Amino acid sequence: MQPTNTIRFESFSDGVFAIAVTLLALELRVPYLQSGGFSLQGLAPLVPELLTFVLSFIAIAIFWVNHHQLTQIITIINRRRILWFNMLFLLFVTLIPFVTQTISANTLSRVAVSMYAFVVFGASTSFSLLRYWIHKSADERNISMKRSSIGPIIYLLAIVASVFSSAFAYVLLAIPPLFYFLPKSTTRPL
Amino acid sequence: MQPTNTIRFESFSDGVFAIAVTLLALELRVPYLQSGGFSLQGLAPLVPELLTFVLSFIAIAIFWVNHHQLTQIITIINRRRILWFNMLFLLFVTLIPFVTQTISANTLSRVAVSMYAFVVFGASTSFSLLRYWIHKSADERNISMKRSSIGPIIYLLAIVASVFSSAFAYVLLAIPPLFYFLPKSTTRPL
Amino acid sequence: MQPTNTIRFESFSDGVFAIAVTLLALELRVPYLQSGGFSLQGLAPLVPELLTFVLSFIAIAIFWVNHHQLTQIITIINRRRILWFNMLFLLFVTLIPFVTQTISANTLSRVAVSMYAFVVFGASTSFSLLRYWIHKSADERNISMKRSSIGPIIYLLAIVASVFSSAFAYVLLAIPPLFYFLPKSTTRPL
Amino acid sequence: MQPTNTIRFESFSDGVFAIAVTLLALELRVPYLQSGGFSLQGLAPLVPELLTFVLSFIAIAIFWVNHHQLTQIITIINRRRILWFNMLFLLFVTLIPFVTQTISANTLSRVAVSMYAFVVFGASTSFSLLRYWIHKSADERNISMKRSSIGPIIYLLAIVASVFSSAFAYVLLAIPPLFYFLPKSTTRPL
Numbered sequence: 001m002q003p004t005n006t007i008r009f010e011s012f013s014d015g016v017f018a019i020a021v022t023l024l025a026l027e028l029r030v031p032y033l034q035s036g037g038f039s040l041q042g043l044a045p046l047v048p049e050l051l052t053f054v055l056s057f058i059a060i061a062i063f064w065v066n067h068h069q070l071t072q073i074i075t076i077i078n079r080r081r082i083l084w085f086n087m088l089f090l091l092f093v094t095l096i097p098f099v100t101q102t103i104s105a106n107t108l109s110r111v112a113v114s115m116y117a118f119v120v121f122g123a124s125t126s127f128s129l130l131r132y133w134i135h136k137s138a139d140e141r142n143i144s145m146k147r148s149s150i151g152p153i154i155y156l157l158a159i160v161a162s163v164f165s166s167a168f169a170y171v172l173l174a175i176p177p178l179f180y181f182l183p184k185s186t187t188r189p190l
Numbered sequence: 191m192q193p194t195n196t197i198r199f200e201s202f203s204d205g206v207f208a209i210a211v212t213l214l215a216l217e218l219r220v221p222y223l224q225s226g227g228f229s230l231q232g233l234a235p236l237v238p239e240l241l242t243f244v245l246s247f248i249a250i251a252i253f254w255v256n257h258h259q260l261t262q263i264i265t266i267i268n269r270r271r272i273l274w275f276n277m278l279f280l281l282f283v284t285l286i287p288f289v290t291q292t293i294s295a296n297t298l299s300r301v302a303v304s305m306y307a308f309v310v311f312g313a314s315t316s317f318s319l320l321r322y323w324i325h326k327s328a329d330e331r332n333i334s335m336k337r338s339s340i341g342p343i344i345y346l347l348a349i350v351a352s353v354f355s356s357a358f359a360y361v362l363l364a365i366p367p368l369f370y371f372l373p374k375s376t377t378r379p380l
Numbered sequence: 381m382q383p384t385n386t387i388r389f390e391s392f393s394d395g396v397f398a399i400a401v402t403l404l405a406l407e408l409r410v411p412y413l414q415s416g417g418f419s420l421q422g423l424a425p426l427v428p429e430l431l432t433f434v435l436s437f438i439a440i441a442i443f444w445v446n447h448h449q450l451t452q453i454i455t456i457i458n459r460r461r462i463l464w465f466n467m468l469f470l471l472f473v474t475l476i477p478f479v480t481q482t483i484s485a486n487t488l489s490r491v492a493v494s495m496y497a498f499v500v501f502g503a504s505t506s507f508s509l510l511r512y513w514i515h516k517s518a519d520e521r522n523i524s525m526k527r528s529s530i531g532p533i534i535y536l537l538a539i540v541a542s543v544f545s546s547a548f549a550y551v552l553l554a555i556p557p558l559f560y561f562l563p564k565s566t567t568r569p570l
Numbered sequence: 571m572q573p574t575n576t577i578r579f580e581s582f583s584d585g586v587f588a589i590a591v592t593l594l595a596l597e598l599r600v601p602y603l604q605s606g607g608f609s610l611q612g613l614a615p616l617v618p619e620l621l622t623f624v625l626s627f628i629a630i631a632i633f634w635v636n637h638h639q640l641t642q643i644i645t646i647i648n649r650r651r652i653l654w655f656n657m658l659f660l661l662f663v664t665l666i667p668f669v670t671q672t673i674s675a676n677t678l679s680r681v682a683v684s685m686y687a688f689v690v691f692g693a694s695t696s697f698s699l700l701r702y703w704i705h706k707s708a709d710e711r712n713i714s715m716k717r718s719s720i721g722p723i724i725y726l727l728a729i730v731a732s733v734f735s736s737a738f739a740y741v742l743l744a745i746p747p748l749f750y751f752l753p754k755s756t757t758r759p760l
Contacts, residue, residue: 008580008638010198015395015588018205023596025284026213030291033299038353042301054281061277068198068273083638087631091624094595101600109603111612163608200388205585208395215474216403220481225488228543232491247474251467258388258463390578398585405664406593410671413679418733422681434661441657448578448653 003078009086010071016090017064023097024056027104049104056100058177059120063093063127070131073138082137085130092123113169114162120173121155128152151176193268199276200261206280207254213287214246217294239294246290248367249310253283253317260321263328272327275320282313303359304352310363311345318342341366383458389466390451396470397444403477404436407484429484436480438557439500443473443507450511453518462517465510472503493549494542500553501535508532531556573648579656580641586660587634593667594626597674619674626670628747629690633663633697640701643708652707655700662693683739684732690743691725698722721746 028049033042067089077083099116106112128148135143154175162169218239223232257279267273289306296302318338325333344365352359408429413422447469457463479496486492508528515523534555542549598619603612637659647653669686676682698718705713724745732739 002639002642004639004642008584008641011201011581012584012588012634012638014198014202015205015398015585016592018202018395019209019589019592021280022206022209022213022284023592025288028285028288030288030295033292033296033301035296035298038300038304040301043305057277057281057284061274064202065270065273065277068202069192069194071198072192072194080635083635084631087627087635090591091627094592094627095598098595098598098600102603105600106603106605108605110608111603111610114608115613201391204388204392205395205588208392208585209399211470212396212399212403212474215478218475218478220478220485223482223486223489223491225486228490228494230491233495244471247467247471251464254392255460255463255467258392259382259384261388262382262384391581394578394582395585398582399589401660402586402589402593402664405668408665408668410668410675413672413676413681415676415678418680418684420681423685437657437661437664441654444582445650445653445657448582449572449574451578452572452574 003076006071006075006077009077009083013067013071013086013090014064016093017060017067020093020097021057021060021064024053024060024100027097027101028053048107052100052104055174055177056096060093060096062177062180063089063123066127070134074134077137079133079137082130082133085126085133089123089126089130092119092126095119096123108166110162110164110166110169113166113173114159117155117158117162117169117173121152121159124151124155124176150179193266196261196265196267199267199273203257203261203276203280204254206283207250207257210283210287211247211250211254214243214250214290217287217291218243238297242290242294245364245367246286249313250283250286252367252370253279253313256317260324264324267327269323269327272320272323275316275323279313279316279320282309282316285309286313298356300352300354300356300359303356303363304349307345307348307352307359307363311342311349314341314345314366340369383456386451386455386457389457389463393447393451393466393470394444396473397440397447400473400477401437401440401444404433404440404480407477407481408433428487432480432484435554435557436476440473440476442557442560443503446507450514454514457517459513459517462510462513465506465513469503469506469510472499472506475499476503488546490542490544490546490549493546493553494539497535497538497542497549497553501532501539504531504535504556530559573646576641576645576647579647579653583637583641583656583660584634586663587630587637590663590667591627591630591634594623594630594670597667597671598623618677622670622674625744625747626666629693630663630666632747632750633659633693636697640704644704647707649703649707652700652703655696655703659693659696659700662689662696665689666693678736680732680734680736680739683736683743684729687725687728687732687739687743691722691729694721694725694746720749 028046031042031046096119099112099119103109103112103116128145128151131148132143132145154172158169158172161172218236221232221236286309289302289309293299293302293306318335318341321338322333322335344362348359348362351362408426411422411426476499479492479499483489483492483496508525508531511528512523512525534552538549538552541552598616601612601616666689669682669689673679673682673686698715698721701718702713702715724742728739728742731742
């Protein structure tokens with residue numbers, strides 16, 4: 001493969017991230033509210049939708065921040081597999097709005113949580129592989145995959161948990177974002 | 191955090207702005223019109239929708255112009271919190287098409303206006319915090335937050351007003367855009 | 381206003397153009413087709429939709445090509461009005477998918493054609509004003525507005541025509557694109 | 571035509587690619603799943619949708635990779651026809667989500683497969699013509715069109731096949747992606 005610069009690689013990825021994040025909000029169902037009085041009851045059905053919206057927004061935002069920092073390492077792409085692991089990663093990112101809508105329409109379904117967990121597991125795993133190949137392409141030796149495997153492992157556990165309990169699976173899905181924002185771990189990409 | 195340039199930061203944000211603004215128009219409901227004659231009556235239900243579309247378009251456009259000018263200050267991002275206050279700001283921007291649709295489907299509902307006011311308040315406040323940290327990152331001292339707090343305060347008043355009167359809340363929501371276009375205030379970002 | 385470079389100005393505009401053009405196709409209604417046999421009859425309702433899709437795609441594409449060439453003239457934006465005439469222009473561009481859907485759902489309605497003509501007239505006129513201010517900002521004298529006024533005038537005639545006859549209005553709407561692709565006029569932006 | 575650089579040409583195209591790819595996933599229908607138990611049966615209707623999603627994702631991804639490598643050849647666009655063959659190519663790309671939805675709603679319809687094959691044939695053919703003009707613009711002689719004509723020919727055969735058998739047409743549609751990923755052919759754009 002002819003070496004190419006990373007500009008379009010980044011702008012295409014940014015486009016996908018920006019659209020995925022904006023479509024999350026598009027999928028919120030418009031509530032029908034009463035004209036008289038000021039009662040917040042009509043917003044009750046929005047609560048699970050807003051929670052899943054925020055969960056997925058944070059998940060995509062973390063992926064973007066990590067992707068942003070990863071692409072700083074290289075200025076030239078000289079291996080076709082970097083393009084294709086990025087595509088695989090973006091394929092899972094584009095599925096996040098769909099599985100978000102699936103869990104907000106089927107909050108109590110274990111199959112729905114399982115689908116969600118599977119998609120973020122796919123995104124997380126393909127991102128770790130992309131990271132590996134980008135570091136490799138920068139001629140680094142001894143690339144540590146320790147940090148990169150935390151996300152995939154937790155999401156894999158969430159898939160397993162979803163077979164038995166949707167509540168436990170949700171808890172596992174919330175760990176990586178929380179973990180990410182803990183003071184000490186701020187330098188650790190998931 | 192490793193310092194990173196602002197290119198992808200800007201292109202990701204531009205993507206979100208561009209999509210939010212275009213989705214506003216997508217949400218207008220296609221009218222069903224009669225084939226014979228030339229009567230504008232069929233367009234009546236479009237009027238409130240078009241007004242809220244224009245209101246939100248201007249709100250997002252002002253945010254974009256201010257964001258555009260703010261990012262001129264820095265060329266490098268060296269604090270993770272700049273990335274995350276930007277994400278928080280964009281989270282509220284992506285919600286603008288949703289609350290726009292909510293008010294145009296529930297024009298007379300005070301709860302709907304309240305939701306709209308809350309989202310623009312959130313966008314305005316997180317933008318002011320983003321501005322603070324970007325100026326701080328450029329080693330400025332005595333950063334004036336006077337101008338930056340006008341928007342959040344008016345939108346906060348709109349939230350309060352919406353509990354009592356939707357009309358009064360709408361008036362407050364229209365002030366920041368009008369204020370922005372007044373001759374003397376053209377250099378004042380909200 | 382502090383002078384700013386044109387990079388984000390262009391990337392925001394490109395985002396809006398790209399989304400508007402892609403949403404045009406999203407709005408095509410998926411036909412329900414029979415499994416047996418190979419009959420193209422099921423596609424009949426698609427014909428007017430595809431024609432309006434192509435018409436609007438070409439209209440947005442011409443706007444993009446002209447916008448693309450216009451922004452080559454300047455490298456710095458030093459007048460706030462350039463930002464805002466661009467916003468006004470983009471406001472009309474974002475409405476193109478909506479009016480396209482309106483005419484394909486109400487093919488024979490004169491009001492629908494009128495709405496379409498009004499939106500492209502708005503886009504065309506605001507673009508001509510944007511062009512004027514960009515040339516002015518580049519310190520040009522004797523800026524010819526002759527070419528720039530052809531588009532707005534034809535679209536204005538289409539609005540007037542739509543009051544009497546939708547067929548005649550459609551013919552007028554098709555003129556600017558055809559005119560654009562005629563061999564001699566290839567250097568004339570509309 | 572005044573020569574223009576390729577930056578906006580690329581960023582506009584990237585926007586269209588990014589949106590087309592993300593809209594593919596948006597069109598997946600949210601399944602309604604049971605709350606009790608863990609049965610994957612509710613996902614059965616998703617299977618054909620996911621298969622066509624992946625097929626189209628790969629098709630658009632290959633087009634992006636090839637477009638990305640093609641634009642490396644030139645840094646300046648000096649012929650209007652390059653802009654317009656790119657527009658024609660993007661017109662077909664924006665139709666891919668629509669025909670994907672058409673085949674996933676009408677899996678067994680030969681007309682649906684025919685529409686899909688026609689759109690990818692159009693994209694593939696207009697891309698080959700774009701490639702020809704870009705190489706020509708870089709003053710290359712003896713531009714080989716051999717490789718560039720493989721994709722169009724296979725997709726043309728798929729159109730013909732769809733008149734008789736949807737199964738056979740699907741097989742033909744799957745060949746170019748598979749062919750692309752075969753070890754030896756990795757350097758051959760389709």
